[in-house]
Amino acid sequence: MKYIKNTLDFHVEEPTVISLGKFDGIHRGHELLMEKLAQKKEEGLKAAIFTFDIPPKKNVEHIEAKVLTTNEEKMHIFEGIGIDYLIECPFTREVMCMEPEDFIRMLVEKLNVKCIVAGEDFHFGHNRRGDYQMLKRYALVYGYEALILSKMKEDERDISSTFVREEIMAGNIEKANHLLGYRYFVTGMVKHGNQIGRTIGIPTINLIPPEEKLLPPFGVYVTEVFIDDKRYYGVTNVGCKPTIKGNNPVGVETHLLDFREDVYEKVVTVEFRTMIREERKFESIEKLQEQMMNDIAFTRAFFAKMK
Numbered sequence: 001m002k003y004i005k006n007t008l009d010f011h012v013e014e015p016t017v018i019s020l021g022k023f024d025g026i027h028r029g030h031e032l033l034m035e036k037l038a039q040k041k042e043e044g045l046k047a048a049i050f051t052f053d054i055p056p057k058k059n060v061e062h063i064e065a066k067v068l069t070t071n072e073e074k075m076h077i078f079e080g081i082g083i084d085y086l087i088e089c090p091f092t093r094e095v096m097c098m099e100p101e102d103f104i105r106m107l108v109e110k111l112n113v114k115c116i117v118a119g120e121d122f123h124f125g126h127n128r129r130g131d132y133q134m135l136k137r138y139a140l141v142y143g144y145e146a147l148i149l150s151k152m153k154e155d156e157r158d159i160s161s162t163f164v165r166e167e168i169m170a171g172n173i174e175k176a177n178h179l180l181g182y183r184y185f186v187t188g189m190v191k192h193g194n195q196i197g198r199t200i201g202i203p204t205i206n207l208i209p210p211e212e213k214l215l216p217p218f219g220v221y222v223t224e225v226f227i228d229d230k231r232y233y234g235v236t237n238v239g240c241k242p243t244i245k246g247n248n249p250v251g252v253e254t255h256l257l258d259f260r261e262d263v264y265e266k267v268v269t270v271e272f273r274t275m276i277r278e279e280r281k282f283e284s285i286e287k288l289q290e291q292m293m294n295d296i297a298f299t300r301a302f303f304a305k306m307k
């Protein structure tokens, strides 16, 4: 996959089928779009995704502004499903103010677009004036096919990033995973912690999540963890460990069942399965340790039931 970012100076010679959108938390609502792209790819077009790189840093203080999928994660997901070109267009004033007609023309000219696939609620261009009807109207003028898809629903509500985000923020991991069509995950590098874990017989891998990544509520979760393409069962605390003194950063900290290896500096992915409880401040490390043993027992029972 070719990943084009930080530039408006992109050009694709080969004829393309393109889908446009934010694609935050590429979810089941996007599945139909992806299927159409795959179908057109079979017919000989290159599959392209056009998305905007809206700088997340500006708004990271607000939880609503956190993302389900970081740009890097999107890159991996799109590559995994066979997208040929991922264009991450910088969201500059120039782009924001572009008239929708000019936006369409730019796409067609720069990306040799033969087919545009979009959801019926897709808006684009200055003041979001461009819509699916405009995409259809200009199809003849510019010689592309416009495929407009209706939105997939769950509980009579459109599946959307907002829907998924709400479920994650409420700790409804199973529901969020169902809406996504895969398990919500966090990827990051294993860092050194306070080295207390090993002293209480419960070592943990500490992962500092990307700043802009939306995390489920502070609490304890059953997880599955990928390290070097191998899968492990885990129990994960998301939070600032209030029992441990000091200003602990928000972390994602996992004890892996039946595992004894050194994995510092490795990049691991933690997939969430279910929430066990909220994070708490315990009166002593011993009390915390006791509760952590209960969490581990819960996790073992969870996976035993799966088998």
Ligand SMILES: Cc1cc2nc3c(=O)[nH]c(=O)nc-3n(C[C@H](O)[C@H](O)[C@H](O)COP(=O)(O)O)c2cc1C
Pocket: 192, 193, 194, 195, 196, 197, 198, 203, 204, 205, 206, 220, 235, 236, 237, 240, 241, 242, 243, 244, 253, 254, 255, 278, 279, 280, 281, 282, 288, 292, 295, 296
């Ligand atoms: C299953 C599990 C549950 C946890 N629950 C809490 C909690 O409720 N409150 C808390 O302060 N820390 C909690 N923690 C974090 C521990 O405080 C942390 O793992 C321990 O201090 C070791 O940290 P270290 O890796 O920095 O040495 C939990 C950790 C795990 C693995």
Ligand SMILES: Nc1ncnc2c1ncn2[C@@H]1O[C@H](COP(=O)(O)OP(=O)(O)O)[C@@H](O)[C@H]1O
Pocket: 190, 191, 192, 193, 194, 195, 196, 197, 198, 199, 202, 203, 204, 205, 206, 254, 255, 256, 257, 258, 259, 260, 261, 262, 263, 264
């Ligand atoms: N079962 C396990 N689960 C998690 N980490 C483990 C496990 N066994 C060994 N380790 C190793 O122990 C380290 C964690 O030990 P810990 O005392 O919690 O130190 P730290 O505070 O640096 O995380 C991990 O980074 C990992 O390399």
